[in-house]
Amino acid sequence: MIPPPLPVLAAIAAAALLTAALAMMLRNLIHSALLLVLTWVFVAFFYLWAGAPFLAFAQVVVYVGAISMVVLFAVLLTRRHDPAKPTRPASLARACSALAVSGGAFAVLAWAVLQWRPVPGNPPPAEPSVATLGAALAGPQLHALLITGVILTATLIGAALIASPVEKPDSSQ
Amino acid sequence: MPVTLETFPLALRDWLCAFLPQEFHWLLSGLLVIIAILTVFGLGFAFITVAERKFLGRFQNRIGPNRVGPFGLLQPFADAVKALTKEDIVPATADKLPHFLAPCVIVSGALLCFAVLPYGRHLVPADLDAGLLYFFAAGAFTELAVFMAGWSSHNKFSLLAGIRALAQLVSYELPLLLATLPAVMAARSLNLQTIVGSQSPAAGLKAGFLPNWHLFSPWGAAGFLIFLIAAIAESNRSPFDLPEGESEIIAGHLTEYSGFKYALFFMGEYFGLIALSGFCATLFLGGWQAPYAALEVIPSWVWFGLKVAALIFTFIWIRATFLRLRMDQLMRFSWKFLLPLALINLGTAAFWLLTAHWQGAWWIALRWFAAAALVIAPYSILGRRLFRGLGARTYEYAPNN
Numbered sequence: 001m002i003p004p005p006l007p008v009l010a011a012i013a014a015a016a017l018l019t020a021a022l023a024m025m026l027r028n029l030i031h032s033a034l035l036l037v038l039t040w041v042f043v044a045f046f047y048l049w050a051g052a053p054f055l056a057f058a059q060v061v062v063y064v065g066a067i068s069m070v071v072l073f074a075v076l077l078t079r080r081h082d083p084a085k086p087t088r089p090a091s092l093a094r095a096c097s098a099l100a101v102s103g104g105a106f107a108v109l110a111w112a113v114l115q116w117r118p119v120p121g122n123p124p125p126a127e128p129s130v131a132t133l134g135a136a137l138a139g140p141q142l143h144a145l146l147i148t149g150v151i152l153t154a155t156l157i158g159a160a161l162i163a164s165p166v167e168k169p170d171s172s173q
Numbered sequence: 174m175p176v177t178l179e180t181f182p183l184a185l186r187d188w189l190c191a192f193l194p195q196e197f198h199w200l201l202s203g204l205l206v207i208i209a210i211l212t213v214f215g216l217g218f219a220f221i222t223v224a225e226r227k228f229l230g231r232f233q234n235r236i237g238p239n240r241v242g243p244f245g246l247l248q249p250f251a252d253a254v255k256a257l258t259k260e261d262i263v264p265a266t267a268d269k270l271p272h273f274l275a276p277c278v279i280v281s282g283a284l285l286c287f288a289v290l291p292y293g294r295h296l297v298p299a300d301l302d303a304g305l306l307y308f309f310a311a312g313a314f315t316e317l318a319v320f321m322a323g324w325s326s327h328n329k330f331s332l333l334a335g336i337r338a339l340a341q342l343v344s345y346e347l348p349l350l351l352a353t354l355p356a357v358m359a360a361r362s363l364n365l366q367t368i369v370g371s372q373s374p375a376a377g378l379k380a381g382f383l384p385n386w387h388l389f390s391p392w393g394a395a396g397f398l399i400f401l402i403a404a405i406a407e408s409n410r411s412p413f414d415l416p417e418g419e420s421e422i423i424a425g426h427l428t429e430y431s432g433f434k435y436a437l438f439f440m441g442e443y444f445g446l447i448a449l450s451g452f453c454a455t456l457f458l459g460g461w462q463a464p465y466a467a468l469e470v471i472p473s474w475v476w477f478g479l480k481v482a483a484l485i486f487t488f489i490w491i492r493a494t495f496l497r498l499r500m501d502q503l504m505r506f507s508w509k510f511l512l513p514l515a516l517i518n519l520g521t522a523a524f525w526l527l528t529a530h531w532q533g534a535w536w537i538a539l540r541w542f543a544a545a546a547l548v549i550a551p552y553s554i555l556g557r558r559l560f561r562g563l564g565a566r567t568y569e570y571a572p573n574n
Binding site: 030031034037044053054056057058060061064065066068069072073076129130131 | 268271301302303306307309310311312313314316317320321324332336339343346361362363364
């Protein structure tokens with residue numbers, strides 16, 4: 001397979017960054033959410049460019065199909081009277097902590113990306129097929145997979161607990 | 174390769190490609206595949222609508238469309254002209270861009286699904302390693318389009334109907350996906366051509382006389398039924414046509430659409446239905462394989478077309494037969510009935526595949542019996558518990574006998 005040219009990557013990256021920037025700048029939350037979905041589609045294109053089709057399709061199924069719905073429903077369930085009015089942070093401390101958390105997350109990711117070096121003498125397989133991916137997930141990476149599954153199940157149970165009413169509705173009324 | 178009926182489409186492509194220099198062959202062959210898919214399934218869509226109206230007419234003891242062309246066969250073209258020339262009304266307060274994009278997204282998402290289906294022995298537009306996952310990824314855009322249509326119409330009833338439609342799509346996507354997994358387990362691959370290959374008649378017949386299709390195994394039959402029900406719900410067809418419910422809520426999230434945009438939604442729905450039928454035939458009905466090796470004289474793509482046509486006829490038949498469900502029945506049916514059955518079916522398939530080496534009449538009979546019990550027992554227990562107390566409704570002034 002011929003590796004796709006670099007200008008294609010530049011176009012995909014530019015489109016993803018542009019839609020992400022627009023999603024942050026727009027006042028209309030639904031437009032932001034829809035643009036964010038478009039960003040995820042471009043991230044899937046990037047995976048395709050990088051030769052990881054399985055990851056790309058999984059990205060579309062999970063993010064475009066499922067997480068977009070969660071985001072859009074969350075926006076719909078949030079009550080806002082005037083969408084044109086800019087939202088002010090509730091307090092200075094809140095704004096600072098939000099900035100600190102997002103800055104910290106960005107710093108960790110940037111550090112991880114900058115630290116990355118190709119491991120000498122251990123080249124990645126030329127064409128990672130679905131079969132090798134499956135074998136890796138069910139073999140050496142099984143523990144990671146199971147731990148992720150347990151954490152997600154715990155999150156799900158927690159969400160169900162939070163969502164369910166604390167008291168049973170009084171049947172006598 | 175000798176030119177036979179089997180390789181005729183490929184020969185046609187190569188003949189056309191020969192007119193261009195070598196460098197442009199990839200471009201022309203890609204374009205030809207796109208043209209072929211658009212032509213075949215575009216015409217398929219047109220004639221399925223007329224077939225549906227004809228069959229529904231016969232089911233309801235009337236004639237159906239019979240004015241335009243011989244036997245009313247040109248009706249879809251008259252409808253297309255009508256849809257194109259109708260006024261395109263956009264509400265003044267609508268969010269114009271999403272309102273315009275929603276029908277485009279739904280049609281393109283449905284068309285993307287056609288790229289991975291194996292239409293014949295040599296006819297796969299894109300033979301992807303993760304073809305099954307790609308199919309579901311392409312289908313994910315439907316939900317987005319339904320949301321965009323409901324929200325951008327700036328009509329609270331459209332929005333509510335859109336959310337109802339989304340709830341239905343999300344609920345039935347899960348059993349749809351889980352029902353396909355046993356076929357993946359059997360083929361040990363996400364590649365659709367490999368899944369078709371695992372149902373080849375060369376590997377012998379099921380129980381001595383049945384074609385070697387997944388449909389004719391206990392887990393395959395259960396998976397096929399779950400897939401069929403979820404596919405009807407995913408394509409918003411009766412008895413799961415609550416989102417549109419033309420006799421109650423006037424097309425739901427499509428209320429504010431008119432003219433060709435409405436026709437595009439209609440088209441997207443039918444493309445989705447054809448794609449799901451092709452996918453179902455690929456997973457459970459042996460894809461393009463002939464049922465018996467002796468019938469392989471008929472080209473593989475004809476077999477594929479016949480299976481898709483049979484499935485679509487089943488969908489029309491179901492539409493003419495069943496009554497529309499209520500919203501709570503719809504949700505209960507998916508989450509409490511189809512989903513557990515689909516999960517149990519994974520276990521049944523695992524048992525079936527792990528006991529493939531059992532020899533001897535008694536052991537084979539035991540294998541069939543155990544697998545059938547694994548399918549039927551949960552079905553009857555769940556069904557009895559879930560639908561207890563729900564019988565035929567009695568009316569005070571019109572008692573049932």
